[in-house]
Amino acid sequence: MRVNLNVNGEDVTADNVWPGESLLYVLRERLGLPGSKNACEQGECGSCTVYFDGVTACSCMIAAGQAEGREVRTVEGLAEGTGKGGDRTLGVVQEAFVEAGAVQCGFCTPGLLVQTDDLLERTVGAGLGAPGDAEIREALAGNLCRCTGYEKIIDAVHLAAGRRAEEAGSGS
Amino acid sequence: MEFLRPSTLVEALEARSAHPDGVPIMGGTDVMVELNFDKHRPSALIDLTRVPELTEWGWTATARVWAPVSPTPGSSSTCRAGRPRWPRPRGRWPPPDPQPGHGRRQPGRGLPAGEAHPPLLATDAEIELASVRGTRRVRARDFYLSFRTTALRPDELITAVLLPEAAGPQQFAKIGTRNAMVIAVTSFSLALDSERRAVGTGIGSAGPTPLRSEAAEEFLEGEFDWEDGRPLSEAVVRRFGELVASASRPIDDQRGTAEYRRHALSVMARRALSWSVTDYRKGSARCA
Ligand code: FES
Ligand code: FES
Numbered sequence: 001m002r003v004n005l006n007v008n009g010e011d012v013t014a015d016n017v018w019p020g021e022s023l024l025y026v027l028r029e030r031l032g033l034p035g036s037k038n039a040c041e042q043g044e045c046g047s048c049t050v051y052f053d054g055v056t057a058c059s060c061m062i063a064a065g066q067a068e069g070r071e072v073r074t075v076e077g078l079a080e081g082t083g084k085g086g087d088r089t090l091g092v093v094q095e096a097f098v099e100a101g102a103v104q105c106g107f108c109t110p111g112l113l114v115q116t117d118d119l120l121e122r123t124v125g126a127g128l129g130a131p132g133d134a135e136i137r138e139a140l141a142g143n144l145c146r147c148t149g150y151e152k153i154i155d156a157v158h159l160a161a162g163r164r165a166e167e168a169g170s171g172s
Numbered sequence: 173m174e175f176l177r178p179s180t181l182v183e184a185l186e187a188r189s190a191h192p193d194g195v196p197i198m199g200g201t202d203v204m205v206e207l208n209f210d211k212h213r214p215s216a217l218i219d220l221t222r223v224p225e226l227t228e229w230g231w232t233a234t235a236r237v238w239a240p241v242s243p244t245p246g247s248s249s250t251c252r253a254g255r256p257r258w259p260r261p262r263g264r265w266p267p268p269d270p271q272p273g274h275g276r277r278q279p280g281r282g283l284p285a286g287e288a289h290p291p292l293l294a295t296d297a298e299i300e301l302a303s304v305r306g307t308r309r310v311r312a313r314d315f316y317l318s319f320r321t322t323a324l325r326p327d328e329l330i331t332a333v334l335l336p337e338a339a340g341p342q343q344f345a346k347i348g349t350r351n352a353m354v355i356a357v358t359s360f361s362l363a364l365d366s367e368r369r370a371v372g373t374g375i376g377s378a379g380p381t382p383l384r385s386e387a388a389e390e391f392l393e394g395e396f397d398w399e400d401g402r403p404l405s406e407a408v409v410r411r412f413g414e415l416v417a418s419a420s421r422p423i424d425d426q427r428g429t430a431e432y433r434r435h436a437l438s439v440m441a442r443r444a445l446s447w448s449v450t451d452y453r454k455g456s457a458r459c460a
Contacts, residue, residue: 001175019175019217020207041208043201044353058353060208061200065175066219142352 008077024059035075046143049111075110093160100156104147130161174216181225191216192326289382290361290374300332316381340364341451343444357428360440378420385419401452413438
């Protein structure tokens with residue numbers, strides 16, 4: 001089966017797709033985008049989180065065929081710059097995770113980055129101010145991390161939220 | 173394996189009827205786990221995410237029509253005074269809220285841990301089932317037959333869930349290790365109907381099917397002050413919790429022991445009752 005979709009702004013086609021495989025498999029194994037991680041394959045850990053038509057979703061829980069004609073944005077799409085061999089700099093959220101020491105083995109990181117990006121879109125991005133601890137914990141409740149103990153991750157989200165707010169302030 | 177993409181309800185029902193061994197897929201929480209772990213190879217997947225009739229919800233004169241499948245977390249979260257309070261979705265697919273189209277949460281599978289079930293039982297909701305043969309409605313209270321078995325026939329799809337207009341406080345409580353993505357250790361739902369002077373209960377994850385406690389319902393219907401909603405004595409609240417717990421038939425599993433579940437149910441039942449009585453007195457079932 002052939003699946004046509006838009007990934008990180010580019011129209012792409014995946015061929016020889018088995019109808020029962022997941023969007024996560026298509027991204028990693030057929031489209032060469034290994035950023036989204038496969039940790040549990042059962043919708044528990046959030047490592048495979050991507051934007052699916054603008055809504056964060058576990059890509060391991062989406063059948064490949066369900067992605068036909070849809071827009072997907074992966075962790076690779078969070079980096080700034082347009083890619084294709086051009087310079088790619090880390091996005092605000094990614095930068096903050098590095099600085100705050102929120103990355104250890106890094107397996108959970110792509111999912112957390114996408115989910116954090118979404119949280120900041122819904123809060124700072126919507127002019128609602130930076131999210132508090134409780135809101136951050138709730139937003140990230142679907143992302144499991146076995147290394148960090150989460151504290152540094154929360155720090156990173158605060159850091160990124162502050163920077164996004166600054167950016168928004170100076171940009172207007 | 174075939175992948176079918178019906179774009180209307182009629183096409184979906186035809187696909188269902190032509191592929192009784194096929195599996196409808198929406199949120200994928202159940203279906204994709206089976207596929208990813210190679211536990212099940214259906215002859216066809218029937219993608220329902222493109223059927224407009226199954227992704228909308230709205231109001232009728234007496235009921236909130238809840239389409240069983242909704243691809244957008246949040247579409248069922250709009251909450252108005254007097255309407256059932258569902259736990260709120262947190263933007264992620266599969267959402268942790270009870271949207272019955274979402275795999276293990278959907279009534280069609282009837283899994284005891286599905287979070288949609290207790291509120292459907294408590295509020296006396298109806299489930300609309302359609303096939304090429306026609307459409308019928310089944311009360312949620314008659315829908316769950318035995319472990320993983322419901323009244324859904326092999327050629328049917330759930331096309332709507334009809335929730336009666338709330339006439340009093342409605343509560344849902346769940347015990348889980350986190351709010352997102354985990355199924356409940358056990359859950360409980362309570363609805364007070366001031367017009368019919370009726371109590372509804374629903375118990376999740378504590379038996380082979382979602383359950384009610386008819387004894388607790390009858391007991392509370394007799395004890396509750398339907399005129400003014402005066403606070404109940406501690407003995408009545410405790411007895412209510414005991415009756416709810418004794419209606420459960422839990423097992424020990426990796427999420428908790430049977431004993432813990434029974435205890436947790438009695439606590440949740442007491443709390444849900446106290447919240448409901450307070451709401452009832454305020455005369456307004458506010459939206460969570
Ligand atoms: S790999 Fe998808 S949720 Fe864990
Ligand atoms: S950094 Fe290792 S799982 Fe999170």
